[in-house]
Amino acid sequence: MTALVRSLDHESATVRELVGGKASVLARLRDRGFSVPEGVVVTTEAYRETLDTPEMEETLAALRDAVARDDDAERRRLASDLRAAIRERGLPAGVAEALREARPGGSVAVRSSATAEDLPDASFAGQYDSFLGVGDDDLPERVVDCMASAFGDRAVAYRAAAGLGVDEVAVAVLVQRFVEPDVSGIAFSADPVSGRRSVTVVDAGPGRGTAQVSGTATADTVRFDRSEDRILEYRTGGDRDSRVLSPGGVRSLSAIVARIADELGPPQDVEWAIVDGEISILQARPITALFPVPEPRPTDGRVHVYYSFGHRQGMPQAMPPLVLDAWEGLVDWIGRAVGLSDPYAATAGGHLFVDMTPFLRRPLLRGRMLSSLELADERAVAELRRLLAERAEEFRPTGLPVAGALRTARAAVGAAGTAARLAASVPKALLLDDPEEAAPGSNGCTTDGAGRPRPASPAGPPSVAASMRDSRRSWRAPRG
Numbered sequence: 001m002t003a004l005v006r007s008l009d010h011e012s013a014t015v016r017e018l019v020g021g022k023a024s025v026l027a028r029l030r031d032r033g034f035s036v037p038e039g040v041v042v043t044t045e046a047y048r049e050t051l052d053t054p055e056m057e058e059t060l061a062a063l064r065d066a067v068a069r070d071d072d073a074e075r076r077r078l079a080s081d082l083r084a085a086i087r088e089r090g091l092p093a094g095v096a097e098a099l100r101e102a103r104p105g106g107s108v109a110v111r112s113s114a115t116a117e118d119l120p121d122a123s124f125a126g127q128y129d130s131f132l133g134v135g136d137d138d139l140p141e142r143v144v145d146c147m148a149s150a151f152g153d154r155a156v157a158y159r160a161a162a163g164l165g166v167d168e169v170a171v172a173v174l175v176q177r178f179v180e181p182d183v184s185g186i187a188f189s190a191d192p193v194s195g196r197r198s199v200t201v202v203d204a205g206p207g208r209g210t211a212q213v214s215g216t217a218t219a220d221t222v223r224f225d226r227s228e229d230r231i232l233e234y235r236t237g238g239d240r241d242s243r244v245l246s247p248g249g250v251r252s253l254s255a256i257v258a259r260i261a262d263e264l265g266p267p268q269d270v271e272w273a274i275v276d277g278e279i280s281i282l283q284a285r286p287i288t289a290l291f292p293v294p295e296p297r298p299t300d301g302r303v304h305v306y307y308s309f310g311h312r313q314g315m316p317q318a319m320p321p322l323v324l325d326a327w328e329g330l331v332d333w334i335g336r337a338v339g340l341s342d343p344y345a346a347t348a349g350g351h352l353f354v355d356m357t358p359f360l361r362r363p364l365l366r367g368r369m370l371s372s373l374e375l376a377d378e379r380a381v382a383e384l385r386r387l388l389a390e391r392a393e394e395f396r397p398t399g400l401p402v403a404g405a406l407r408t409a410r411a412a413v414g415a416a417g418t419a420a421r422l423a424a425s426v427p428k429a430l431l432l433d434d435p436e437e438a439a440p441g442s443n444g445c446t447t448d449g450a451g452r453p454r455p456a457s458p459a460g461p462p463s464v465a466a467s468m469r470d471s472r473r474s475w476r477a478p479r480g
Helices: 016-031 044-051 054-068 072-089 095-102 139-151 153-161 210-214 247-264 321-337 363-374 378-390 402-431 461-474
Strands: 005-007 039-042 108-114 130-134 171-177 183-188 199-206 220-225 230-235 268-275 278-286 306-308 345-348 351-355
Touching: 005 095, 016 039, 016 044, 016 108, 016 171, 016 247, 016 278, 039 095, 044 054, 044 072, 044 139, 044 171, 054 072, 054 153, 072 139, 072 153, 095 139, 108 139, 130 139, 139 153, 139 171, 183 247, 199 247, 220 247, 230 247, 247 268, 247 278, 321 345, 321 351, 363 378
Parallel strands: none
Antiparallel strands: 005 039, 039 171, 108 130, 108 171, 183 199, 183 268, 199 220, 220 230, 268 278, 306 351, 345 351
16 A cells, blocks of 8 residues: 555554544544544645645645735635646546555545644534545545545635635545445534533434435434433424434443543544444544633532623623633632632633532522522523522532521621722722732822822733732631
8 A cells, every 4th residue: 555545544544644633533533442434544645746736836826825815706716726736637646546455345435634624623614525425436536526625715715714824734535434324413522502511412313414414304402411321302303203313322322422522532523323223433523612611620529500700790701811810819719708618719711600509509598699699690590590490409408507607698798898899909900010009998099209199100910910919918808
């Protein structure tokens, strides 16, 4: 087998720069024992050799210039010229023969595998061509079509939007045994809507799922909670009365998808197919739209409820790191003031969250907190009440005696007053050189030697950090 064609089982098949994102992940999963159809890869070296002509280099340079000038019409024309030139040149010498010798038997699936696809922040889903059920005679032409799709109008525009250069991406082509499925679909190892990492979400349809992709039919949608080992929801798609997946099939698929996520790291979006009861994996990539989990994570293994501090304060945008750190420290300080030993604040995606769980597990504080919050955020309280009803066992009382709870409530009121004083001084601390000037009660002004007012100068990061620390030290926790 030529170096331009590699088996999916070859040790180099896990190298992204050689075989692209899709193939490298499937090679890794196949090596770990997952059921992945056998196949070969026409490597990125073959792609680069195909483009290695003076004429195509000249066209590439012109395309780079058109993208930089945001000349859409010229970009489309030059991309079309490149696709035509790639098809005219065809595969490098020896590749077609090596493909015929090494390819799996029967019809095959021919799919692009680009170096910049299936990434945590850019999936490139649907940007390149794929062909199913390809026979021996059409195989070389379909491989070239996949290479040429690197310069499809959508692919070029997508790369430009992602900040990637015109020729910064190389395309390998994956040729696998074609699987004609009884049932197929996608599965997410975490719920992309709620963000729950323990919930698998499955979309499934009969056959190849062509009708679901085209929009002429609706897939079955399943939500399965792995922590409780039960189906939370099963919605049958279209006009079908019967489900395409059995409870056992849902459970098996969920377990496989969870194992894939454990193997690859981040939560995964997995394409799969079932033939005669066997689940085959066709693709796996990170879920790109999943909001991060708040950190630090709880260690008690129980459900925790977080409330967005910024949205409650009318600050829906992500906070700058220094501001986020200051508020996180304050909220944790309030938690300690009311007797909480675990972190009360958590951060995710530049946002601050408050862990409401300790209050929800204390009956006296729960009622007061919900009543108070309901005045400002009815929807949040409605969701909290629904959650408490559905998951009552998770929020059974962990107890503070009544007297202790009352002391905690009084401490919380005192802490709230301190928080208000800090909130008033934080803007000053961000603008003043001298941390002492930001202390509660200061008007934020300094004087010169003659006692005349002097405007404050902007503070750099070290001064701001120091003022935050000094200000926090100057406030005492309220007595419980």
